[in-house]
Amino acid sequence: MKIKAVYFVGIGGIGMSAIARYFLSRGITVGGYDRTPSDLTEQLCKEGALVHYEDNVDLIPVQCRDKESTLVIYTPAIPAEHTELTYFRQQGFEIQKRAQVLGTLTHALKGLCVAGTHGKTTTSSMAAHMLHQSHVDCNAFLGGIVKNYGTNYILSQKSPYVVIEADEFDRSFHWLTPYASVITATDADHLDIYGTEEAYLESFRKYSSLILPGGYLIMHTGLKMQADVQKGVTVYTYSRDCGDFHAENVCIGDGRITFDLVSPLGNISGIELGVPVSVNIENGIAAMALAQIAGATAEEIRRGMASFSGVDRRFDFHIRTDRMVYLSDYAHHPEEIRRSLESIRELYRGRRIKAIFQPHLYTRTRDFYHEFADALSLVDDVCIVDIYPARELPISGVTSALIYDNLKPGIKRQMCSKEEILDVVRQGGFDVLVTLGAGDIENYVPQITVILQPLS
Numbered sequence: 001m002k003i004k005a006v007y008f009v010g011i012g013g014i015g016m017s018a019i020a021r022y023f024l025s026r027g028i029t030v031g032g033y034d035r036t037p038s039d040l041t042e043q044l045c046k047e048g049a050l051v052h053y054e055d056n057v058d059l060i061p062v063q064c065r066d067k068e069s070t071l072v073i074y075t076p077a078i079p080a081e082h083t084e085l086t087y088f089r090q091q092g093f094e095i096q097k098r099a100q101v102l103g104t105l106t107h108a109l110k111g112l113c114v115a116g117t118h119g120k121t122t123t124s125s126m127a128a129h130m131l132h133q134s135h136v137d138c139n140a141f142l143g144g145i146v147k148n149y150g151t152n153y154i155l156s157q158k159s160p161y162v163v164i165e166a167d168e169f170d171r172s173f174h175w176l177t178p179y180a181s182v183i184t185a186t187d188a189d190h191l192d193i194y195g196t197e198e199a200y201l202e203s204f205r206k207y208s209s210l211i212l213p214g215g216y217l218i219m220h221t222g223l224k225m226q227a228d229v230q231k232g233v234t235v236y237t238y239s240r241d242c243g244d245f246h247a248e249n250v251c252i253g254d255g256r257i258t259f260d261l262v263s264p265l266g267n268i269s270g271i272e273l274g275v276p277v278s279v280n281i282e283n284g285i286a287a288m289a290l291a292q293i294a295g296a297t298a299e300e301i302r303r304g305m306a307s308f309s310g311v312d313r314r315f316d317f318h319i320r321t322d323r324m325v326y327l328s329d330y331a332h333h334p335e336e337i338r339r340s341l342e343s344i345r346e347l348y349r350g351r352r353i354k355a356i357f358q359p360h361l362y363t364r365t366r367d368f369y370h371e372f373a374d375a376l377s378l379v380d381d382v383c384i385v386d387i388y389p390a391r392e393l394p395i396s397g398v399t400s401a402l403i404y405d406n407l408k409p410g411i412k413r414q415m416c417s418k419e420e421i422l423d424v425v426r427q428g429g430f431d432v433l434v435t436l437g438a439g440d441i442e443n444y445v446p447q448i449t450v451i452l453q454p455l456s
Helices: 014-025 039-046 083-090 098-108 120-132 169-175 197-208 279-294 298-307 334-347 362-376 418-426 440-455
Strands: 005-009 029-033 050-052 070-074 094-097 110-115 139-146 151-154 161-166 180-183 216-220 234-238 246-253 256-262 268-272 316-320 325-329 353-357 381-385 412-416 432-436
Touching (some): 005 083, 014 029, 014 139, 014 151, 039 050, 070 098, 083 094, 094 169, 098 161, 098 169, 110 279, 120 279, 120 298, 180 279, 216 279, 234 279, 246 279, 316 440, 325 334, 325 440, 334 353, 334 362, 334 432, 353 362, 381 418, 412 418
Parallel strands (some): 005 029, 005 070, 029 050, 070 094, 110 180, 139 161, 180 216, 325 432, 353 381, 353 432
Antiparallel strands (some): 139 151, 246 256, 256 268, 316 325
16 A cells, blocks of 8 residues: 555544655645644644644545545544544545554664553653663653653664653554563553453553564563573663662762663763753663663763753653752653652652642542552642543542542642642642642643742
């Protein structure tokens, strides 16, 4: 099939938009549907994409109606009964999941992939930045907007490497054939898809078996999963304090974090984090392992780590002064929240910390409300927003109150609707504020910043 046009059902998703940019860069017509406009869809339109926001077959661009030359790509988050997707199926178009397209790229290029319940966006973005500014360079399809570039996509005409965030949702990462992969964590998630923790872990075992012979697996120490690698795959471990790759001489203070990397591929001293939060020590170790495997030099790695500016919505500082700190974080799994809040506690000892958390999905809240409550109890003051449903319908008895009722004694607490978030911020009573969640709480960040700016 000679592709002249690509149509995306769900083009505004962070992963989908990266692939859309890939095809746009190659001069191919790109069209797509998404439910609502966003900064991403507006940017795609400026770059030449034809985007609309109503599920209506009549709005599909004429350039995307030839089944002999149009590839249709969809995200698993799109419901099966979607009108446009149904039309493409009935007309016999070539239809692929986003993950299938990424899988094709890992056949053509050397895939450096990052999988895991949490940490994968920051780790893959760090690795992509390090390689892109090195002599190695890379292509990259990332799950977040990298601040250094203002995009989630990096294109190289010369590099044999592609950095990919390997998503376990809907078993998408089983389409990939990595040359090297990091697995950051296997804390159970997406149980609406997998059903049990055992099935979730089995999915990661299957993923590890897809790494190409002669390739590399870099696993976080202590994972529950059993790797099942092909002959000739080198297996390494990593963590902050132990493993084949780890940190030594960690120094945290005065808004800086420095450490030395211990590595079987060559130690590197004097690493400084461009985004100085302690959770990024571990993310950085995994990213540097991939960069070393790809051939980046010690000096290139040192420079890349120091110049990495972070990812939108990942430990994203909006106000940072002696009087007031405000940051937002995409964390939406209990272990992600724990790691985020532990990092904030470490950075701001003795300061009064408030978290505003919007739970993401009814099923995730149902399955992990005890764990959410434990993690959120790390701060002094918690406000829990109504659940963001995303693709789900309500479940009887599952509300934010499940988390609220299980917070530890002594924690100041309240519940609110989305519409009340700004009033909660105006009430004050904190030195450090963090908004947490993968839903639309991010839409309130600019207004929260305006409210807090005079206090900073």
